Amino acid sequence: MRGPGMSGPDGSERFVKKHDFVLARLGAIAALLGATFTLTGCDKPASQAAAPPPPPVTVAQPVKRTVTDWDEYTGRFEAVEEVQVRPRVGGFVNSVEFQDGAIVRQGDLLYVIDPRPFEAVATQAEGQLSDARAKVELAKRELDRGLSLVQSSAVSEQVVDQRRQALQAAHAAETQAEGALKAARLNIEFTHVTAPLTGRVSRHLVSPGNLVQGSDSGTSTLLTSIVTLDPIYIYFDMDEATFIKYSKLWFEGRRPSSRDTANPVQVTLAGETKPSREGTINFLDNRLDVSTGTLRSRAVVKNTDLSILPGQFGRVRLIGSAPYEALLIPDAAVATDQSRKIVFVVKSDDTVEARPVVLGPLDDGLRVIREGLKPEDRVIVNGIQRARVGAKVAPQTAPAPAGGKPGDKS
Known part of the structure; x- marks a missing residue:
């Protein structure tokens, strides 16, 4: 028997296929609705889950005390006194009498320059002085003889004056010879180069056997240097x-x-x-x-x-300043927000507030806060990374920093 709209075997097959397609669509819609209800049911317990507790942080009040910037x-550093050791006389260096880099005392022997040429000059000066003194004695005797003869008019006054002038010239020659001998003896003394002050000596710049120039040449040789160390x-x-x-x-x-x-x-x-x-x-x-x-x-x-x-x-x-009272906090409590410095303060309802501050110098490990804080503020000193502005935290009071108690003078 054929139903309406059906004409033969081909129509029956089309009807069956269309029926199966409709059933498949209805099954898919039912499965989709079931999944939706399932997801909705799963979300409901998550939304009703308990919120996490506020994160714990450590807070402390600023320390109040008198500080000085x-x-x-x-x-x-530079030495109080420094000297370049140079020889006063020239000659060949015989020996170096100090250890490089050692502490030397004033008057210690540093260098020995060959003294023999200067000893020879001193010997010659001694001979010249003896000759000058002998001439002085002769001039004295001749003057005395002239003074006794002038009374009997055996010699003239002119002769006496000449003998008096000869005595003065002899005295002058004696003085010159004495000066030459002193200079020669000084040169012998200068062949022993000593430390002019107490301090640490540098290395020796001239070794034995080398020729050095003295101060009379205008370009004396640098031997070493000495610096004082205490004080500095x-x-x-x-x-x-x-x-x-x-x-x-x-x-x-x-x-x-x-x-x-x-x-x-x-x-x-x-x-x-x-x-x-x-x-x-x-x-x-x-x-x-x-x-x-x-x-x-x-x-x-x-x-x-x-x-x-x-x-x-x-x-x-x-x-850098007169003593003044200041508030101080641990330097680790200071954070940077772009171009400004801030600290995190816990308000009375345990929510976090970012407070801009003006910093001062460090004092015994604590940072001076010039502006932005009050003595009663609770500043987060540990756990800053867990704090969020406007969010609640669980504050725990930290021990008072070294150097004073919160809000107290010291």
């Missing part, structure tokens, strides 16, 4: 703005001038993290360098262990 400069100078340059700041503080009576007061300095050597030496300012130049706009300054530092050598570098800290 220190300005820091780069300096170079450190020179540094301060810029014009800092000099003006110091002058203003001095006019206001808040800081003594280094020109009339030995202001203290602290020195940090290369490789050190904190100052290890102390000294005082003892010189400020009388003008600024026009090429650099800086003022040359100098401090004197004790060097009892002789460990500092001229030419070394050091960092010099000089008092």
Whole structure:
């Protein structure tokens, strides 16, 4: 029996295929709806899951205490006294009497120059002096004889005057001979070159057997050099703005001038993290360098262990302000937000706030905060990476930093 729209076997097959296609589409739609309901059902427990607890952070209140600013400069050490050892007389070097780089005392023998030529000159000068003294004695006797004869008119007054002049000439020749002998003996003494001061000597620049020139030649030979080590100078340059700041503080009576007061300095050597030496300012130049706009300054530092050598570098800290009260926090609590410095403060509802601050110098490991904080603020000092602005945190109070208690003077 044929249904409507069917005409023969071909129509039956088309009907069956169309029926199967519709059933397949309905099955796919049902499966899609089932998957959707399944996903919806899975999302419901995730949305109802408990929120994570606030992250723990460590907070501390700023330390309040009296501090003094220190300005820091780069300096170079130089010897208080330095001398270049040169011979006063020329000749051949016989021996070197010191060890290179050793500590020598004033008067220690350094070099010996062949003294024989100068000894010969001294012997000749002694003979000339003896001759001059003999002539003086002869002139005296002739003058005495003339004075006795002039009374009996045996000789004239002119003869007496001539003999008196001869005696004076003999005395002059004696004086010249004495001077020549002293010079010859000095030259013998100068053949022994001694240390003019106590300090560390450099290496010997002339070996035995070499000829050296003395000071009388105008180009005396450099033998070695000696520098003093204790105390030692450190020179540094301060810029014009800092000099003006110091002058203003001095006019206001808040800081003594280094020109009339030995202001203290602290020195940090290369490789050190904190100052290890102390000294005082003892010189400020009388003008600024026009090429650099800086003022040359100098401090004197004790060097009892002789460990500092001229030419070394050091960092010099000089008092830069009058004492004042300041708030301080650990330097690790300061973060950078582009071009400004910030700290994270926990408010009363335990949410985090980013607070811009103006920094001062470090003082005993703590950073001075000039602006931006109050004594009662709770600053995050540990766990900054877990803090998010506006989010809650679980604050834990840290022990008071060294140097004082939060909000207290020290």
